[in-house]
Amino acid sequence: MVLCDAPRPRNANATRQAILEAARERFCSDSYDDVGMRDVARDVGVDAALISRYFGSKEDLFVAVLDSCKNGRDLMDGPREDFGERLAREIVYGEVMPCQDDGQNEGAGAKMRGLLILLRSVGSAKAMDVMQRTSNNRFFDPLAAWIGGPDAPVRARLAAGLIMGMAIGRELSDGYSSLGETQKAELARRMAGALQGLIDN
Incomplete structure (x- = not known):
């Protein structure tokens, strides 16, 4: 029997891509200094610590965004x-x-x-x-x-x-x-x- 409210397993690749897309949108709309890791995390619905785990620092995230473009x-x-x-x-x-x-x-x-x-x-x-x-x-x-x-x-x-x-x-x-x-x-x-x-x- 499958419980309807059972949590779905996290898809790491999908989460990482969602973070990247949210960051790209933020950096397109605002300057580097105005974009916060918590803002990106809020857009995706994850903890800011998860962004650091996947990408490292904000600078690393910015480089990843540029590389994705x-x-x-x-x-x-x-x-x-x-x-x-x-x-x-x-x-x-x-x-x-x-x-x-x-x-x-x-x-x-x-x-x-x-x-x-x-x-x-x-x-x-x-x-x-x-x-x-x-x-x-x-x-x-x-x-x-x-x-x-x-x-x-x-x-x-x-x-x-x-x-x-x-x-x-x-x-x-x-x-x-x-x-x-x-x-x-x-x-x-x-x-x-x-x-x-x-x-x-």
């Missing part, structure tokens, strides 16, 4: 010849970079989530230390290797600056909501040309 390598998915147009359309027309990911969304939300987390926490000294230690491996080096050529590191940083600047602009203007469709199309066209020029030349 799309990184620079994923921005290069697709044909090289339409890189600029692809990225421009994702930033200008994509959804407003949601943090939740069901595994199906491969547009701006999925590919830019890590960037949004970085932007949220750019004012935090602790988060900046983590980002400065990992940004080359996470973004700049893969992009430079994909671009190729002796000046690839320079072009990679110029392209990254444009992408990040436009992403910040999207956040500040609520998805470029103040622009009409013709203006958005022109914005995407110009951004695509600038990005593609950095990749090709």
Whole structure:
């Protein structure tokens, strides 16, 4: 006889994933300094000590969240010849970079989530230390290797600056909501040309 009120065994992998998703949502919405382990624990319905057991410190949890997001390598998915147009359309027309990911969304939300987390926490000294230690491996080096050529590191940083600047602009203007469709199309066209020029030349 099975008792209806018998507790179900804890699924460690599912719990760990739930913690990771809750933390990702928190770091997307708030800066590193404003996210507490107890907040994440409350979102999942577990004890904060369990987060420490699975992930270690808050810094370790932050790194795990960044590792779970799309990184620079994923921005290069697709044909090289339409890189600029692809990225421009994702930033200008994509959804407003949601943090939740069901595994199906491969547009701006999925590919830019890590960037949004970085932007949220750019004012935090602790988060900046983590980002400065990992940004080359996470973004700049893969992009430079994909671009190729002796000046690839320079072009990679110029392209990254444009992408990040436009992403910040999207956040500040609520998805470029103040622009009409013709203006958005022109914005995407110009951004695509600038990005593609950095990749090709």
